[in-house]
Amino acid sequence: MPTRRQVLALGAVGVFRIGQGLAWSQTAPAGPAAAQRALYLQPLGEALPDADVAIVRLALREIYGLDVRSLPRVDLPSSAYYARGQRYRAETLLSFLAPRLPADGLRILGLTAVDISTTKGKVYDWGILGLGSLDGSAGVLSAFRCHKKSRGPQHARERLAKVAVHEIGHTLGLDHCRRRGCLMEDAEGSVRTTDREYDLCELCRGQLAQAGHRLPSTPALPWPRP
Numbered sequence: 503m504p505t506r507r508q509v510l511a512l513g514a515v516g517v518f519r520i521g522q523g524l525a526w527s528q529t530a531p532a533g534p535a536a537a538q539r540a541l542y543l544q545p546l547g548e549a550l551p552d553a554d555v556a557i558v559r560l561a562l563r564e565i566y567g568l569d570v571r572s573l574p575r576v577d578l579p580s581s582a583y584y585a586r587g588q589r590y591r592a593e594t595l596l597s598f599l600a601p602r603l604p605a606d607g608l609r610i611l612g613l614t615a616v617d618i619s620t621t622k623g624k625v626y627d628w629g630i631l632g633l634g635s636l637d638g639s640a641g642v643l644s645a646f647r648c649h650k651k652s653r654g655p656q657h658a659r660e661r662l663a664k665v666a667v668h669e670i671g672h673t674l675g676l677d678h679c680r681r682r683g684c685l686m687e688d689a690e691g692s693v694r695t696t697d698r699e700y701d702l703c704e705l706c707r708g709q710l711a712q713a714g715h716r717l718p719s720t721p722a723l724p725w726p727r728p
């Protein structure tokens with residue numbers, strides 16, 4: 503049984519770990535990997551462009567070999583809105599998402615266009631690209647920051663798909679990775695770190711295999727090799 507309940511975020515200006523004293527609790531067990539193969543996408547609020555969702559689906563299917571299904575769109579929970587920052591709190595979104603994981607689901611990933619935030623150190627409202635619970639059932643992904651200094655919509659959605667792989671990696675138990683170019687790399691202060699990433703490295707793949715996740719060995723990744 504997982505005992506760690508840290509949450510990891512990939513931020514536009516930093517990647518960081520939140521400590522144990524987190525206010526949200528995991529409501530669905532992470533469970534053994536192999537029995538449940540469906541990964542559910544939960545659109546939150548205004549729908550993302552079809553092409554954005556398509557590349558996220560493709561990336562998750564290619565990397566993890568999971569059956570990726572979309573749930574009907576739901577409104578963003580007002581309880582997650584932080585009016586002062588005009589953003590949605592990522593931990594509250596994870597608490598909202600976790601109980602929505604269908605019985606045959608392995609993980610649930612929220613997709614939203616709005617800016618999301620968490621608390622980093624003394625900064626209460628820190629904008630991030632995504633948040634995933636380590637060994638947990640839910641992750642959330644925001645397209646908002648993927649557009650910053652991007653070369654255009656296709657580049658931004660490639661970043662989005664890489665962040666999706668990163669956050670689901672956290673929910674499957676992967677921590678940040680030191681290998682340059684690995685999709686689990688710590689962004690170290692910039693969304694542009696995703697631009698040098700390509701695939702999960704052999705160490706990360708080995709860790710997932712040990713946990714019982716059978717990954718496709720030759721994924722057709724929907725982004726160019728850096």
Ligand SMILES: [Zn+2]
Pocket residue numbers: 510511512517518668672678
């Ligand atoms: Zn991370």
Ligand SMILES: [Zn+2]
Pocket residue numbers: 679680681684685686687702703704705706707
């Ligand atoms: Zn790695």
